[in-house]
Amino acid sequence: MSRLNINKTYKLYIGGKFPRTESGRYYPVYNKKGSLIANMCLASRKDFRNAVVAARKAQGSWAGVSALNKGQILYRIAEMLEGRRDQFIEELILQGSTKKEAETEVDLSIDRLVYYAGWSDKYQQFFSTVNPVSSAHFNFTAMEPTGIVSAVAPEQQGLLGLVSVIAPVIVGGNSIVILASEGKALSAISFSEVLNSSDVPGGVVNILTGKKEELIPHIASHMDVNAMIYCGDDQNKIKSIQELASNNVKRTIIYKKSSWNDSNNESPYFIEKTLEAKTTWHPVKV
Amino acid sequence: MLTDLSKIPTYDTLGVQERVERFQKRSIKKSSKTEGLRKILSMIDLTTLEGKDTRGKVEQLCYKAMHPHDALPELPTVAAICVYPSMVGVAKNALKGSSIHVASVATAFPSGQSSLKVKLDDTRFAVNEGADEVDMVISRGKFLSGDYNFVFDEIAAVKEACGKAHLKVILETGELETLDNVRKASEIAIQSGADFIKTSTGKIQPAATLPVTYVMLDTIKDHYLKTGKMIGMKPAGGISTSKLALNYLVMLNEVLGEKWMNKNYFRFGASSLANDVLMQLVKSETGFYQSANYFSKD
Numbered sequence: 107m108s109r110l111n112i113n114k115t116y117k118l119y120i121g122g123k124f125p126r127t128e129s130g131r132y133y134p135v136y137n138k139k140g141s142l143i144a145n146m147c148l149a150s151r152k153d154f155r156n157a158v159v160a161a162r163k164a165q166g167s168w169a170g171v172s173a174l175n176k177g178q179i180l181y182r183i184a185e186m187l188e189g190r191r192d193q194f195i196e197e198l199i200l201q202g203s204t205k206k207e208a209e210t211e212v213d214l215s216i217d218r219l220v221y222y223a224g225w226s227d228k229y230q231q232f233f234s235t236v237n238p239v240s241s242a243h244f245n246f247t248a249m250e251p252t253g254i255v256s257a258v259a260p261e262q263q264g265l266l267g268l269v270s271v272i273a274p275v276i277v278g279g280n281s282i283v284i285l286a287s288e289g290k291a292l293s294a295i296s297f298s299e300v301l302n303s304s305d306v307p308g309g310v311v312n313i314l315t316g317k318k319e320e321l322i323p324h325i326a327s328h329m330d331v332n333a334m335i336y337c338g339d340d341q342n343k344i345k346s347i348q349e350l351a352s353n354n355v356k357r358t359i360i361y362k363k364s365s366w367n368d369s370n371n372e373s374p375y376f377i378e379k380t381l382e383a384k385t386t387w388h389p390v391k392v
Numbered sequence: 393m394l395t396d397l398s399k400i401p402t403y404d405t406l407g408v409q410e411r412v413e414r415f416q417k418r419s420i421k422k423s424s425k426t427e428g429l430r431k432i433l434s435m436i437d438l439t440t441l442e443g444k445d446t447r448g449k450v451e452q453l454c455y456k457a458m459h460p461h462d463a464l465p466e467l468p469t470v471a472a473i474c475v476y477p478s479m480v481g482v483a484k485n486a487l488k489g490s491s492i493h494v495a496s497v498a499t500a501f502p503s504g505q506s507s508l509k510v511k512l513d514d515t516r517f518a519v520n521e522g523a524d525e526v527d528m529v530i531s532r533g534k535f536l537s538g539d540y541n542f543v544f545d546e547i548a549a550v551k552e553a554c555g556k557a558h559l560k561v562i563l564e565t566g567e568l569e570t571l572d573n574v575r576k577a578s579e580i581a582i583q584s585g586a587d588f589i590k591t592s593t594g595k596i597q598p599a600a601t602l603p604v605t606y607v608m609l610d611t612i613k614d615h616y617l618k619t620g621k622m623i624g625m626k627p628a629g630g631i632s633t634s635k636l637a638l639n640y641l642v643m644l645n646e647v648l649g650e651k652w653m654n655k656n657y658f659r660f661g662a663s664s665l666a667n668d669v670l671m672q673l674v675k676s677e678t679g680f681y682q683s684a685n686y687f688s689k690d
């Protein structure tokens with residue numbers, strides 16, 4: 107007996123919940139042969155605004171989670187992803203990857219999460235310094251999260267690119283609102299299911315699907331966002347992002363790379379990009 | 393004298409919910425939204441009712457009331473500052489020279505569990521300190537046990553103690569259980585001399601809700617049609633977003649009409665609503681979503 111396929115409804119991931127876009131709009135995603143594989147939510151600026159509110163709410167307590175526990179949670183994401191390895195490979199193939207590419211991408215994504223999980227209780231020692239000063243002070247610099255990071259994920263490598271951007275941001279105690287790859291958006295939303303079952307507090311990672319053209323001005327200009335990551339090489343977009351981000355002196359981080367496979371895409375310096383250095387002068391007895 | 397309460401209309405909860413849902417579906421954009429937001433700002437009773445209130449906190453709030461956000465020109469100020477009786481003098485002094493009223497809660501707020509004498513003294517103290525408006529609470533226990541005349545007499549006595557000050561009567565709808573009770577309490581409050589009826593103290597959950605406010609507006613409307621006298625309305629507690637406040641305005645307009653759309657007849661009891669409204673106003677001015685970091689604390 108034949109049965110009907112049950113297709114997944116791809117929704118957004120905001121504040122630990124899976125809402126549809128408030129705008130009610132959708133956009134179709136096609137495979138290489140041109141047949142429809144899914145309708146994705148076409149997120150509006152209001153969805154983005156709601157995601158920022160959720161991210162702000164979550165950030166303070168996430169930053170307060172101990173380094174050890176943050177590492178455990180990132181490792182947990184890797185575990186959950188490993189358990190759904192086959193599903194993600196299948197989904198990447200559906201979106202146009204070859205079997206080999208898909209396997210590599212999922213494996214690297216899992217390994218990348220484990221990599222950053224390991225850095226959780228180490229980056230602070232790595233970047234912090236004790237500074238020589240000529241007065242009777244103990245002068246030291248420690249790293250703190252920037253706050254809320256908005257991001258535009260790489261268009262290629264819908265899973266690995268997304269994971270490579272998210273992991274270093276959240277391990278540093280930030281929360282993130284990320285716009286998924288437009289054409290390879292399915293893996294991003296499936297990845298949010300992984301996040302949702304990995305003890306990541308709701309609101310720490312928020313994933314939207316939609317059009318870059320429409321959302322980037324808001325992602326770049328929102329006054330309550332403290333840093334923005336843009337993955338891509340569109341010079342006009344980069345210019346306008348930098349202009350809009352200057353309104354609240356948002357840190358802007360641009361990644362122009364087209365592949366996230368190499369091991370040079372893993373480094374504690376990716377964590378450092380969304381950290382702020384705080385220097386303290388502590389008086390000492392002369 | 394209290395009229396026969398067995399003759400007042402009753403409410404179908406589901407029907408009220410359906411009606412209220414329709415108010416939330418109106419699309420208010422661009423210039424009408426800006427206009428609505430400015431109106432909301434002018435109707436706010438900026439409130440601080442905490443045991444830890446200090447002179448400094450109240451003075452800061454008064455400054456905020458007079459200068460909501462100086463970066464935006466020609467903003468209306470809020471309608472009033474709402475404080476405990478002991479802070480009325482401080483607020484009155486801080487607001488000198490402005491047209492902002494000082495409202496004081498009284499009558500053993502928030503529970504109202506005290507003797508009539510204490511309640512009246514509380515009220516007189518607030519008025520003597522300079523309160524322009526008094527927010528009293530009704531005795532919910534007496535109301536729920538059916539002693540309506542007691543509630544009526546108590547409100548009438550407080551009204552008398554208020555003198556020239558306006559009286560807002562808090563029904564504390566979160567403790568009244570049913571919409572019919574809300575209607576009944578509204579009737580009693582209006583008949584015993586309330587200038588405003590108010591939903592909640594803000595200390596009990598649920599505080600103001602759209603259905604409860606709808607029933608109270610409906611009571612005000614019936615009273616107006618019967619006597620021609622306009623009573624004011626003040627939802628308070630839990631209204632912290634501009635969107636929700638706009639829904640309240642829509643309801644006000646559709647139930648009572650334009651005559652009520654000003655601070656003389658409608659108030660929002662709120663603390664964090666003001667900043668949300670300001671953030672929305674700046675957003676519509678600049679096009680950029682705002683952050684609370686760039687607005688003074690409320």
